Amino acid sequence: MIKQEIIILKVQMYDDKELYGRIEYFFVHKYLEEQRMLAYIQWTSDIHINKYHVKTFQGFVKHDFIEAKYIDRCVGFMRIDDKFYVFDKENQVVYE
Numbered sequence: 001m002i003k004q005e006i007i008i009l010k011v012q013m014y015d016d017k018e019l020y021g022r023i024e025y026f027f028v029h030k031y032l033e034e035q036r037m038l039a040y041i042q043w044t045s046d047i048h049i050n051k052y053h054v055k056t057f058q059g060f061v062k063h064d065f066i067e068a069k070y071i072d073r074c075v076g077f078m079r080i081d082d083k084f085y086v087f088d089k090e091n092q093v094v095y096e
Helices: none
Strands: 002-014 017-031 034-044 055-057 060-067 071-074 076-080 083-087
Touching: 017 060
Parallel strands: none
Antiparallel strands: 002 017, 002 071, 017 034, 034 060, 055 083, 076 083
């Protein structure tokens, strides 16, 4: 098992849904001579997008195991009061 500091990321498992979470740790699992790298992740609550395309969520929810190949990129989270904001260079704020 490889223990990491908290890594915050976007996960791309589905074409129609963006998922975000923070990795608790990585590990390699071997079964029937096949090795896979897995991550133990804590998911964010539902992502809300406002009219300026700013992404927010209320907190973190359940934990899950995912294959590392689904990790798309690192992003940033910042908490202000009771809301978390997602900082994602690929999805910048849009000014109208």
